[in-house]
Amino acid sequence: MRAGIIGVTGYGGLELFRLLTAHPEIKEVFLYSSSKQGQLLSDEAPHLLGINENKLRSFEQLETDELDVLFCSAPSGVSSELLPPLLDRKMRVIDLAGDFRLKEADTYRKWYGKKPPNTSFVNKAVYGLSEWNKKEIKEAALIANPGCYPTAALLGILPLVKTKLINPKTLIIDAKSGLSGAGASPQKASHFTKANDSLSVYKMNKHQHIPEIEQTLKTLADTEVNITFTTHLVPMTRGIMATMYAELADDIQSHTVSEIFNESYKSKPFVRVFKENTDLFTKQVYGSNYCDLTFAIDERTNRITVVSVIDNLIKGAAGQAVQNMNIMVGLNESEGLQQSPLFP
Amino acid sequence: MRAGIIGVTGYGGLELFRLLTAHPEIKEVFLYSSSKQGQLLSDEAPHLLGINENKLRSFEQLETDELDVLFCSAPSGVSSELLPPLLDRKMRVIDLAGDFRLKEADTYRKWYGKKPPNTSFVNKAVYGLSEWNKKEIKEAALIANPGCYPTAALLGILPLVKTKLINPKTLIIDAKSGLSGAGASPQKASHFTKANDSLSVYKMNKHQHIPEIEQTLKTLADTEVNITFTTHLVPMTRGIMATMYAELADDIQSHTVSEIFNESYKSKPFVRVFKENTDLFTKQVYGSNYCDLTFAIDERTNRITVVSVIDNLIKGAAGQAVQNMNIMVGLNESEGLQQSPLFP
Amino acid sequence: MRAGIIGVTGYGGLELFRLLTAHPEIKEVFLYSSSKQGQLLSDEAPHLLGINENKLRSFEQLETDELDVLFCSAPSGVSSELLPPLLDRKMRVIDLAGDFRLKEADTYRKWYGKKPPNTSFVNKAVYGLSEWNKKEIKEAALIANPGCYPTAALLGILPLVKTKLINPKTLIIDAKSGLSGAGASPQKASHFTKANDSLSVYKMNKHQHIPEIEQTLKTLADTEVNITFTTHLVPMTRGIMATMYAELADDIQSHTVSEIFNESYKSKPFVRVFKENTDLFTKQVYGSNYCDLTFAIDERTNRITVVSVIDNLIKGAAGQAVQNMNIMVGLNESEGLQQSPLFP
Amino acid sequence: MRAGIIGVTGYGGLELFRLLTAHPEIKEVFLYSSSKQGQLLSDEAPHLLGINENKLRSFEQLETDELDVLFCSAPSGVSSELLPPLLDRKMRVIDLAGDFRLKEADTYRKWYGKKPPNTSFVNKAVYGLSEWNKKEIKEAALIANPGCYPTAALLGILPLVKTKLINPKTLIIDAKSGLSGAGASPQKASHFTKANDSLSVYKMNKHQHIPEIEQTLKTLADTEVNITFTTHLVPMTRGIMATMYAELADDIQSHTVSEIFNESYKSKPFVRVFKENTDLFTKQVYGSNYCDLTFAIDERTNRITVVSVIDNLIKGAAGQAVQNMNIMVGLNESEGLQQSPLFP
Structure with missing residues (x-):
């Protein structure tokens, strides 16, 4: 197959490049850039010297290049302009931005502050939530690849919401991310001296991933709720941890929750269910496509705490995108994604 | 005044030493150690070379030294053995360990796993929660200095619980700490290569600070509840952030919450109330005795999110201890504690 | 005394503010800004909420304000425009930029690439190298405050160069700095995801601090040499370590070097000489005005290695500036600078 | 092929496991442990849950297991006891410790402080310096895999020493490493609160890698010299940078140095030569087997600065070990080692 990447110099794009060039079924990867066409990728990304020496291609070339699958890792607002014309060309398209995720135009307008x-x-x-929407993904021409926070959150709570083990109206998600989630362009909040040795909270109740999670609970678990969702920046490069709280339905025991988690993910190669009350840490999935899960039940309050960790650039972006490509073209879901986490 | 410190080579002890030697009313600071008596503090703590060149004193010397106030920063379980005999000597004692915090012996036994x-x-x-228990502190001979997490949590929620603005039964506390909270002795979880560039969750529903928070809500706000409380280790040296969630009582508006917070802390020099929905970060209090607060109200869910940040070694330990000493001896509460946060 | 700060929102400026507001002889601190006049400092620097609530003053106000001393922490190239008119007003001026450091216009033009x-x-x-130029500083109206790297390097090698214990032609300085040295404005190299968990080398043989060190060796040690000087960025906020290498003159023993170091700094409150071959670390001076030194002699190669550490924002900038002010106005050199290092 | 790993729970061992299980020619990997036999690797290393579920094998099993190649990643002093009996069994053995590196017993005794x-x-x-000793490696039964620092240093300077472009007697190596080089067992120096946000120097002129570098300059470049070598700990998990200084031989120009580097490594898949004076950073090789090089010539001093960066756990340990295995068994040198660096 021949794959294309738009926006390869961003962090999601670099990971797509890394994964696709190592993918056994991808024979060629074309890289597109509006602003840097003609340059070498390694000029921007010196860690790739000698690994890729093809020049970045222009959007004009994209119009005529024959690709089996195109990944778009441009900022939100760009892909909604760029991708529609390409869809007529029977190319499979996987968009990593938020543009096509929200079905309601008003919701998009409200949370993104942009024209839908x-x-x-x-x-x-x-x-494209691979583990929970596989059948639809298989038939799709255009994938809206999930956001990093929604991936971590939904993989942790969907099993419990679907089986009504928790009261979804009580759902609170306390999410923490490494700085790579804030993108490759230098900003005040991601300046080293601001972010290092410090933890910050941001966008309380305002993050655009809130409606994405709520919409998915509705479409995939038939549950219409508003959630509380908080985001934090942790002084680390990669990794998301979502710590999630909800009231248990009556008389739910630990073993039932364990069974539901194990059952939900027993045939899913990238979700690993750990024992109750395991001290998960984000680095245990660093550089891999895994989502690791644990939970704890508190009998004193009848609440459950669910914890999930992912590498935000892989399972939360490029890895899940490649997983979706595998599903779309009928390959084994884990093809080209079996890299072990890098620890330490 | 003459002050003594037991356990000066731990992190709480080092901060006590730093604050007390700069305190205008403390003329002399005596340092005690069981294992390192006779050594120089700067042998253990090279950053203090030339700052303290007195030898560490023995516990035998403690028996006869005349001190106005004694700070004990020994591990939990030690001070309950060490301090009682000293109390007969009319010395004011401030204990930074957990030994004397929990009033119920059974509760102590259950959560600490030790003999009460x-x-x-x-x-x-x-x-010794300085801002909320000042009158009692003034009269005390023995202070149980609050834990780091309870300090951050209680300063954030006490105003709302006392005024019944929130439903206390719905209280969930998601707390995050830097590694210095785990102490000075090397362990697997605080090994640099394990902790760096990673975020971990630990002791879900099992942390010994849970009963401390619950007991204080009862004694200081007349509210008996069980809370959900989760702790995380963030790859930073100092700092705690507590992100707290609760349902609002009916018809509570932002301005009411702002007023309650401002009213509660208007005469408190170390609690700073920020505007609603401010992006707080732990480094804004680094090296200082401040606790900074903000909140966000979500009308969609009728929940409030309260965020507090402290330096765990200062407001969460040594700073609050000195603040309590000031209160006990009738000094201005902020004497010797007016260091500005160190940023960046 | 009344002090003024130009450029208070930069990192050097923030540290000047912190030190001057805690200085016992400074009664008032005026803050100036060209771009942010009329704003509160705490709008830019939330860690200062409640600590400073005066508005930033304009440069027009500077023209008429009566100040005893003015600190200028503007970027290189700005102070050379701004300061000359003020010098006529008998105000003592301390410039933290590089503009007035290099005596030769051609040298300035070559290394700074700007009009001298x-x-x-x-x-x-x-x-303003406080320890080595005290007599001149006392008489000065305008201080060119040393660069951060030159401060660390010169305090380490001047004792050896002046006493001819080393061959100065063989001098090699391998310097490493935390990111705060790169300033407060976001750039690619100081983006968290670029800098975190990584060490970089930059500006080999091209750093503008090279001629500053060479000029000072000439003026203060009567030694005209070219040095090799390399700079690195270390993933930490503060701190500089200079590791310096030179050939020893014939027959120099450890004890002679120790004696020279101890003799040079015995009456200097901010230079601490550690035992030979001590494992120094930058955090042992974090938040303080100390420069810590050690050395190691290798008999196999007849070379000496000298290591110095400073906090780049204090001894390498604001702290030394305040030290110079103290000297200029006849105060005790260490007035307002006795903060202990903050560890951990 | 079937491979075995002794010491798989150390950092070098974990990387060996990661690389060997992904190696296309390795069909089975056996793991040995003296202290943890019978346990699962994932009990020690939770990031490997579901990736390896075989039990750790005992040393007794090692005696009868049929292996093609055995990697020993035990601490120095262990492999010299453990490996000799195995060598009679015609198994290829690659030792990652220092035990077999130094040819002179007295040198080993002096620098390691142990029985040779x-x-x-x-x-x-x-x-086993793959790029420079390939012919010998091909014929070897026992490989002494190079130390991490020597690998970074020697790849940078061997081209210049062999061609006599520099005066080797002037060679100074200033080396910096991430904390994983200090091993997996918690120690004071690698405690997070000690190491974070700080840079330290250690073992000046005393590191056991000094004689290893000197011996290799003698055996591979016929040059007998004593070098100056300093080591530093950088607050990062992985990565080594060696900054090396030497006097140039007469009349050496930049282009000559470039040619020598390019010539030396043109057919070497894992050494990348960057343009003169490139700002290298350790993360550009993170997670890969690359060694990246640059240099800068200073005409003012007639010195050259050479900079090399590696991932200490890969090119500095496990990666080079696998590369040596490939050479020993006649595979393509880069088999199983083509992972791209992980950035950011």
């Missing part, structure tokens, strides 16, 4: 994309394309887009 | 201290001394101990 | 300042003002400027 | 291994086995051992 054309409805007909939004309707075509399939939400 | 003698009841008569536990009963004498006053819980 | 007016020669007459450059000639008036005294190089 | 049996001379006959030391004589059999081939120094």
Whole structure:
């Protein structure tokens, strides 16, 4: 297969490049850039010297290049302009931005503060939560690849919401991310001297991933709720941890929760269920496509705490995108994604 | 005044030393150690070369030294053995360990897994949450200095619990700490290569600070509840952030919450109330005795999120201890504690 | 005394503010800004909420404000425009930028790539290396405060160069700095995801501190040499370590070097000489005005290795500036600078 | 092929496991432990849950297991006891410890402070610096895999020493390492609160890698010199940077140095030569087997600065060990080692 990447110099794009060039079924990877066409990728990304020496291609070339699958890792707001014309060309398209995730135009407008994309394309887009939407993904032409926080959160709570083990109205998600989630362009909040040795909270109740999680609970678990969701920046490069709280339905015991988690993910190669009350840490999935889960039940309060960890750039972005590509083209889901976590 | 410190080579002890030697009313600081007596503090703590060149004193010397106030920063379980005999000597004692915090012997036994201290001394101990227990502290002979997490949590929620603005039964505390909270002795979890560039969750529903928070809500806010409390290790040296969630009572608006916070802390020099939905970060209090607060109200869910940040070694330990000493001896509460946060 | 700070929102400026507001002889601190006049400092620097609530003053106000001493912490190239008119007003001026450090206009032009300042003002400027130029500083109207790297390097090698214990032609300085040295404005190299968990080398043989060190060796040690000097960025906020290498003159023994170091600094409150071959670390001076030194002699190669550590924002910038002010106005050199290092 | 690993729970061992299980020619990997036999690797290393579920094998099993190649990643002093009996079994053995590196028993005794291994086995051992000793490695039964610092240093300077472009007597190596080089067992120096946000120097002129570098300059470049070598701990998990200084031989120009570097490594897949004066950073090789090089010539001093960066656990340990295995068994040198660096 031949794959293309738009936005390869961003962090999601670099990871797509890394994964796709090592993928056994991908024979060629074309890289596109509007601003840096003609340059070498290694000029921007010196760690790739000698690994890729093809020049970045222009968007004009994209119009005629024959690709089996195109990944778009441009900022939100760009792909909604760029991708629709390409969809007519029967190319499979996987968009890593938020543009095609929210089905309601008003919701998009409210949370992104931008003009929503054309409805007909939004309707075509399939939400690419690989473990829970596989059947739809298989048939899709356009994938809206999930956000990093929603991936971590939904993999942890969907089993419990679907089986009604928890009261979904009580759901609170306290999410923490490494700085790579804030992107590759230097900003005040991601300046080393601001972020190092410090933990910050941001966008309380305002993060655009809130409606994405709520919409998915509705479409995939038939549950309409508003959630409380808080985001934090942790002084680390990669990794997301979501710590999630909810009231248990009556008389739910630990073993039932364990069974539900194990059952939900027993045939899923990238979700690992750890024993109750395990001290998970984000680095245990660093550099891999895994999502690791644990939980703790507190009998004193009848609440459950669910914890999930992912590498935000892999399972939360490029890795899940490649997983979706595998599903779309009928390959083994884990093809090219079996890298072990890098520890320490 | 003459002050003594037991356990000066631990992190709490080092901060006590730093603060007390710069305190305008302390003329002399005596340092005690069981294992390192006769050595120089700067042998253990090279950053103090030339700052302290007195030898560490023995516990035998403690028996005869005349001190106005004694700070004990020994590990939990030590001070309950060490301190009772000293209390007869009319020395003011401030204990930074957990030994004298919990009033119920059974609770102590359950959460600390150790033999509880003698009841008569536990009963004498006053819980040293400076901003909320000042009157009792003034009269106390023995202070049980609050834990780091409870300090951060209680300063954030006490105003709301006391005024019944929130439903206390719905209280969930998601707490995050830097590694210095884990102490000075090398362990697997605090090994640099394990902790660096990673975030971990630990002791879910099992942390010994849970009963401390619950007991204080009862004694200081007349509210008996069980809380959900989770702790995380963040790859930073100092700092605690507590992100707290609760349902609002009916019809509570932002301005009411702001007023309650401002009213509660208007005459408190070390609690700073920030505007609603401020992006707080732990480094804004680094090296200082401040506790900074903000909150966000979510009308969609009728929940409030309260965020507090402290330097765990200062407001969460040594700083609050000195603040309590100031209160006990009738000094201005902020004497010797007015260091500005160190940023960046 | 009344002090003024230009450029208070930069990192050097923030440290000046912190030190001057705690200085016992400074009664008032005026803050100036060209771009942010009328704003509160705490809007830019939330860690100062409640600590400073005066508005930033304009440069017009500076023209009429009566100040005893003015600190200028503007970027290189700005102070050479701004300061000359003020010098006529008999105000003592301490410039933290590089503008007035280099005496030769050609050298300035070559290494800074900018137009050199007016020669007459450059000639008036005294190089503010407090420990080695105290007599001149006392008489000065304008101080060119040393760069961070030169401070660390010169305090380590001047004793050896002056006494001819080393061959100065063989001098090699391998310097490492935390990211705060790169300033407060976000750049690619100081982006958290670029800098974290990584060490970089930069500006080999091209750093503008090279001629500053060479000029000072000439003026203060009568030694004209070219040095090799390399700079690195270490993933930490503060701190500089300079590891320096030179050939020993014939027959020099450890005890002679120890004696020279101890003799040079015995009456200097901010230079601490550690035993030979001590494992120094930058955090042992974090938040303090100390420069700590050690050395190791290798008999196999007849070379000496000298290591010095400073906090780049204090001894390498704001602290030394305040030390110079103390000297200029006849105060005790260490007034307002006796903060203990903050460890951990 | 079937491979075995002794000491798999150390950091070098974990990387060996990661690389060997992904190696296309390795069908089975057996793991040995003296202290943890019978346990699962994932009990010690939770990031490997579901990746390896075989039990750790005992040393008794090692005696009868049929292996093609055995990697020993035990601490120095252990392999010299453990490996000799195995060598009779025609198993290829690659030792990652220092035991078999130094040919002179007295040198080993002096720098390691331990009893040297049996001379006959030391004589059999081939120094596994893959790029410079390939012919010997091909014929070897026992490889002494190079130390992490020597690998970084020697790859940078061997081209210049062999061609006499520098004066080797002037060679100074200033080396900096991440904390994983200090091993997996918690120690004071690698405690997070000690190491974080700080840079330290250690073992000046005393590091056991000094004689290893000197011996290799003698055996591979016929040059007998004493070097100056300093080591530092940088607050990062992985990565080594060696900054090296030497006087140039007469009349050496930049282009000559570039040519020599390019010529030396043109057919070497894992050494990348960057342009003169490139700002190298350790993360550009993170997670990969690359060694990246640059240099800068200073005409003012006639010195050259050479900079090399490696991932200490890969090119500095496990990666080079696998590379040596590939060479020994006649595979392509880069088989199983083509992972791209992980950035950010």
